[in-house]
Amino acid sequence: MITRDEVKTIAGNGIWKQNTSIVQILGLCPLLAVTTNAVNGIMLSLATIIVMALSGVAIASLRNFIPHEIRIPVFILIVAALVTVVDLLFNANLHELYLVLGIFIPLIVTNCIVLARVEAFAAKNPPLQSTFDGIFMGVGMLWTLALLGAMREFLGSGTILGGIDMVFPSLQPIQVLPESYPGFLLALLPPGAFILLGCMIAWKNWMEARAAERNKQKPPAPVATAGCH
Amino acid sequence: MSATKEFSATGMAARTAAILFVFVIIFTGLLSGAYLWTKPAIEASAAEEKMKLVDEVLPRSEYDNALLEDTLTLPATPELTLADPTQLYRARKGGQPVALVFEAVAPDGYAGKIRLIIAIRATGEVAGVRVTQHKETPGLGDYIEVKKDKNKARPWITQFNGMSLAQVTDKEWKLKKDGGRIDYHAGATVTPRAVSKAVLRAAQWAEANRNRLFAEGAAK
Amino acid sequence: MSHYLFILVGAVLVNNVVLVKILGLCPFMGVSKKLETAYGMGAATTFVLTMATGASYIIDHTLLMPFGLEYLRTLSFIVTIAAIVQLTEMVIAKTSPTLQQTLGIYLPLITTNCAVLGVPLLNIANGYNFVESLLFGAGSAFGFSLVLILFAGIRERTEGADVPVHFRGVAIAMVTAGLMALAFMGFAGLDKYQ
Amino acid sequence: MDILLAIAIMALGAVVLGALLGFASVKFKVEGDPLIEKIEAILPQTQCGQCGYPGCKPYAEAIANGDEINKCPPGGVEGVQRLADLLGREVKPLDAEEKPKQIAIIDENTCIGCTLCIQACPVDAIVGAAKQMHTIVAQQCTGCELCLPPCPVECIRMEVIDENIDNWKWKYPVVEIKAAALQKAA
Amino acid sequence: MFAPAPFLLKDVSVSQVMIQVCVALIPGIAAYASLVGPAILVQLAIATLAALAAEAVMLRILRKPLAMFLTDGSAIVTAWLIALTFPPLAPWWLIVTGTVFAIVVAKHLYGGLGQNPFNPAMVAFAVSIVSFPALMSQWPSVGLQLGLVDQMNVILGWAPRLDALSGATPLDAMKTALNLSDGSFDVTALLANQDIYGNFAGRGWEWVSAGYLLGGLWLWHRKLITWHVPLAFMASLTALSGALWLYNPSQFASPLFHMLSGGAMLGAFFIATDPVSGCTTPRGKLIFGAGAGLLTYIIRVFGGYPDGVAFAVLLMNLSAPLIDLLTQPPVFGMKDKA
Amino acid sequence: MLMNLFKFKGGVKPPTNKTQSVGLPIAIAPLPSKLVVPLHQSIGGMPRPVVQAGDKVLKGQLIGEADGRISAAVHAPTSGTVVDVAMHIQPHPSGLDALCVVIEPDGKDEWIDRQPLDYAAMSPEQVREHLQQSGVVGLGGAVFPTHGKLTASKTVPMEEMVINGAECEPFITCDDLLMRERAEEVVRGIGIFRDLLRPKKVLIGIEDNKPEAAAAMRAAVAAVGEDFAVIQVPTLYPAGGAKQLIRVLTGKEVPAAKRSTDLGVQCFNVATAYTAWRAIAHGEPVVSRLVTVTGNVHDPRNYEVLIGTPMDELLKLARPHPDTDGIIMGGPMMGFLVPDVHVPVIKATNCLIAHDDRLFPPKAPEMPCIRCGACAQACPHELQPFEMYWFSRAKNFGKTQEYNIFDCIECGCCSFVCPSRIPLVQYFRFAKSEIWAREREKNAADQAKTRFEFKQLREEREKADKAEKLAKAAAAQAAKKAAEAAAAAAVPADASAEATPSASGPAPAQTSAVPAVDAEKAAKMATIEAAMARAKAQREAVQPKNTENLTSEQQRAASDIEARRVAAHLIEPEPATPAGEKTE
């Protein structure tokens, strides 16, 4: 079925080495658009994880019945159906968050990560592996979105866990910096999102370079590849 | 892919159509099932969302009718700067008119229109005002939104509560800077001016049309 | 009339899909290393996006809305878009080898461009009619192409710059995109007359 | 009811689109791939097989099908760079060390004229006939080293092409200037 | 051994260029200081220190020769332009944040001097006005006479930021009044009745603009800038504002008002002319200047920000590589072909 | 004559520093101890040595034979003994070696037999041939063989001939002195060029900081009775660049992609005209030239110097100051520091400048480009040097070509004005030579590819042939076997068992059937394969084959090999290989 090592590599790839956001540079729109706080990012990532895991299973099991010429429409069909289900679930149960995430839930469909993983992995691997792949790719996305969201929120308004009340109405965001902190609004706006993500990618490059420096015999992991393509 | 057989164009068309057909049936079925399953919950939360807004401007204790059912469709109303038809809700207690809840637009915000929901009691008093949509400058003009207002104890927008045409003259219904009684944040006066003007106009409109509005639906 | 102009200009500048609406970023980052490819991607996206807005409007208004099937929007739109893309690709490949050379490799990427699905969905959220939808679609597509090409111009130049080593490549491109978005904020408020 | 309607509408769409796609996929079928030619144009045509493929063209095909772009040592880092540019992939370090350009030289006294190297040379750069001394046409030798192993008397060696006034290149100026600047600043 | 030709070099250097730009700013600064008091000099000092410190830190981190780049003067030009575009009583940390952002992100992330595609000073301005719109729109009201000590206290945050400190600039006041007036305000009346307006534009600001004009002309005379950008900038700004003014003089201010208000003069001569982030071909410079002028007007009159210079320049910056590419002059011997 | 002068864009005005070296008349430099004459002194083919160590040579005797049409002969500068034909370090920025003829002078300076020619009686072709044999090359700096420039375009009538006496580079005065002292011979040389090219006008351009030279030339023109116009052009570097001078005098702009004859103009340096006259009228090949020795020396002066004179010996004549730390060959704008002070004077050496830090202060470190555009304003070719620099620096060579890097004449104006003190020209040279190298590599790759494909094709064909043969043989054998088997079947079973002891009873029929079927299959396959190979061969045959149409270089390489083999007595002197066959 699936070995421990396999899980390890899949996890390593998803979370760090092939991280969708900062290595493959995919799925940028949700990454930048919804991360005005960490909670939004986490919730959207969870939605994406569900879609990726389910579409991984679905496509990996059905891959042998899908003719090559129409594989893209069929993949998209499957993903779109799953996304709409998730969309409906959010709408029903987390309505406020649904309003905040807005258009980005349906856009999971075109999130390049989903289709890229489906094409690159699920279409070639058995269901179980594909599910794991989907989940760990999603986890990779989750932590980057959470981190970016947290940074933006912290810089922008001096709080953490903003928006938590939308998920758990009993909880409140925590004000970390003093009330008089004027708020570096740029961080919450698109320019800030881009610049902070740029810094995160540079940070990842730096970590890789340092790791490569430390044990020179190990070949360096692939550097960021730009674009879905 | 394994060596696919050569198909004729129509053959291929039939084949792909059939395969796509099967997939669509399966997944649309799945989706529709999910839809039917979540439908009640979605409708409930949509209604709840509306009520939540209304609750902010008018406490539930003040009325006892099914507010969301006692509605009226307002046509485009220039007095409220409404360009499209909107819904107006009527609150009643024991059948007696209590308040009108309706939308209004302040056209002259710093960065465009500001949409408001306003509740005005039958007495002419403003029960509450909330901003539903605006594009005012973040960090400067957005204190009109309760959530963004740093003064959590007494958000700026709540100072309209209880104001009425009877108590407050048109002259006073202005920013302090312009000789009125309404507070504002330094450096951003355009936005509060726009909002207070809109609230004033709404109060005047409600005053003028109250009886008609409460009567209209009841007849039916 | 001026209302239509505002929609068009608004979509290109004030509410630019990429820099303000944050849609279509992956191709924006991925296909902007060279001006030449940016031109190709811009042209291909403009075509597909405009087609997609038209097609999805028709589907929404003839098949979905009359029967209360709004929940099928995502599904039907994206499948239509995928089909349009694939058809365009095949037709171009066959009929115009030169066009295929320039656009061929970009077309498949468009299916996963958020903007292509996002703009039709925004159209519906904005309640645009058919002409408005088309204008908004074309404007967004043009806005996408515009910033893509400008971005490629800057990236070609920064390629030669002495950028700190960890920032080389995508990281500095992100910073550039951020500063572009900052510049585009200057258009904010221009749509208040809409 | 609703479900059936939904399914019917979607199915209708599926049938229409599916038929269109299927029809088009046959009607508009094209052969050949211009990408491979573009890739091949970048490969150095040394035909040495160090990439693991029998010649440059097969490697070009492999790259078009997704193989790594860093497997051609004769192309050097620069070749990788240009492939990366063409394909929009990220530059990777070369999968082997880069060698200076070389050509093969046959030791004319040792050569026994076995013709084995002639058969090995992919570009016909060796002239000679059976039992006679062989020579390598320097201009045509690509330095692939394929002629070395077959030679039974090991009379072929590789020599780095010397710099001479004709092939001399101006050097990149920055190095020394930066160094000077640093020295000065220090 | 390997010293390359030419062996003779003209006696010019980057620091000479930058110093001359600073010198050219002095008339404007003098007029500014006499208008708003010594606060502006304090701000200049703060910005300069912040810029040099940020520059030094970045050079150290990136292991570049410190002395060579600290003395090139470009950071000082950036710093001065930041100080001159920020409100004179802006808190110190605002200027410092803006300057550090300019030097670190807009300049050094791109490799430092000469390699930044965006104008660092304008990045600082845009970042600050977007992030801290309230503080960035508090300009001292006319007639507010504070001494150096009081001004210092305000800048350093030791004195409260009074409402009296925070008037709008003439440009903003005009726009706000016109936008809100439903036609009841009119430009002539505004100019005549409100004491923030002088004869042509904001009271006193005319002289500041004149100072910049003077310095700019000197720069042109010294051949440090060419005429293309300033002239195109002023021509397009005049043309657009003039057309609308002729169309409706009561709702649109005169070209003179626009030329002498806000950052127009500074922008035309010192900011849009930044060689690094601007266009370099003659036709490109004309397009750059004209574009910057048009966008300045559009943004300041119809847009959401009180002045458009910064955004207009940034927008043109991001178009500059493409404009340059499309306006390459024909080379020697190829003129009939192009 | 009143002339309308034109202007070229750009240009710079460095301090000219010319007065130092014009004070004294031209001196004849004494015979050096040894002459090292590089064979490759002009653009084009490398001359072949025609002397060997030990040969006695006379002054003016041919030592290097022109190779190809664009190439110029080389002669012994004095009489003496050839001591060596070997690699020596060159006056070239690379500091690399090239083939030189080293001559030990015998002190007699004895000329070969000099034959004055009446060029009026010779065909133009013969005159050009003679100039080539006399080693006349452009002395303006480019050392392009002059005979190659003396053919008018067939389609465009020759309008103007421009004579370049501008001498725009600072420090250099050799053309100035030449015109002052030997104006008449210059004018007569110009006359030869005029007669060959038949232009409508001859314009002699001289920078207006050399009034004496202009006056001398005017006088000489009048004396000789020519109608050449001597025109003083404004002093502005690089007014002496051929294209700039043509622009100033005629208003025409010669683009990089065209030759000036395509526009009906041609340009020669005054010294070139002088050497041409000497070669024709006196039968003297080019064995010496005027060299300005200046810079950090006590006695800056112009010398007539034998080609091959070591530079340090020449410099000593002008008594360099002790702090001299190098020699610049050429002017301060375009020259270079020679890699070794012993390198010889060559035909391209117009000036030696003793270098020291006072005259040429060390450059401050390079700063980044601030895109100030000063370089673009100074560039006489209206290029965008900073763009070319930006992309050269990033090694993005395609882009540098888009910015027309090959239009750059390397005049150095851009570097001169750059406030960031960027050695721009250096970057351009780097980029250009990289592009050239790449071009070479690309050609080699293309060739390798065709050769590879050809080889594959040949192998396939051979295989197919072989297969066909094999199949035929197999078929034949099968037929034979079948016949045998049939025969065997005919004989009684026991006999067959005897004949094939291993086979069991029914085996013969089987064995006969199996090979028959196999052979049939093989034959069919072979024919198919052969047919396919033929078809392919036919298809390929349409494409040019690499073994034909070989370049002269390849042919030479092959014939060299052949020659060596003959020399080694390893083969009969007849073609032995297919490649050899085709090339012979």
Ligand SMILES: Cc1cc2nc3c(=O)[nH]c(=O)nc-3n(C[C@H](O)[C@H](O)[C@H](O)COP(=O)(O)O)c2cc1C
């Ligand atoms: C970038 C920017 C955004 C602004 N946004 C708003 C706003 O959203 N609402 C507002 O009332 N004023 C806004 N202002 C301030 C107005 O321009 C104007 O200066 C102010 O409203 C006048 O207030 P005062 O009468 O207190 O001086 C903004 C100013 C700037 C510079």
Ligand SMILES: Cc1cc2nc3c(=O)[nH]c(=O)nc-3n(C[C@H](O)[C@H](O)[C@H](O)COP(=O)(O)O)c2cc1C
């Ligand atoms: C490039 C530039 C130069 C500026 N120079 C001046 C100036 O000389 N005088 C001035 O009053 N304001 C100047 N400003 C400020 C703006 O014109 C504008 O008035 C201010 O940013 C907004 O203030 P407000 O919100 O109070 O209107 C400058 C702004 C920029 C971007």
Ligand SMILES: Cc1cc2nc3c(=O)[nH]c(=O)nc-3n(C[C@H](O)[C@H](O)[C@H](O)COP(=O)(O)O)c2cc1C
């Ligand atoms: C920048 C530059 C400056 C030049 N200056 C001179 C000069 O001053 N005098 C000169 O005769 N040739 C000069 N030349 C060489 C001319 O371009 C041209 O090659 C020469 O005049 C042609 O004559 P020739 O073939 O007889 O040498 C210069 C070339 C360049 C590129």
Ligand SMILES: Cc1cc2nc3c(=O)[nH]c(=O)nc-3n(C[C@H](O)[C@H](O)[C@H](O)CO)c2cc1C
């Ligand atoms: C004429 C001229 C104008 C300049 N304008 C600016 C400017 O607007 N903003 C700025 O940050 N630096 C300016 N500089 C300084 C310098 O070019 C700038 O810091 C570079 O962008 C840093 O790489 C200017 C320099 C000159 C010579």
Ligand code: SF4
């Ligand atoms: S390694 Fe390079 S040169 Fe050698 S065969 Fe492969 S592609 Fe050709």
Ligand code: SF4
């Ligand atoms: S001679 Fe040898 S090294 Fe040269 S190309 Fe032929 S096989 Fe390769």
Ligand code: SF4
């Ligand atoms: S060296 Fe080249 S680029 Fe520089 S000025 Fe001369 S021609 Fe122009």
Ligand code: SF4
């Ligand atoms: S002169 Fe120097 S600094 Fe100025 S643009 Fe040219 S290369 Fe750049």
Ligand code: FES
């Ligand atoms: S996530 Fe939007 S384009 Fe990739």
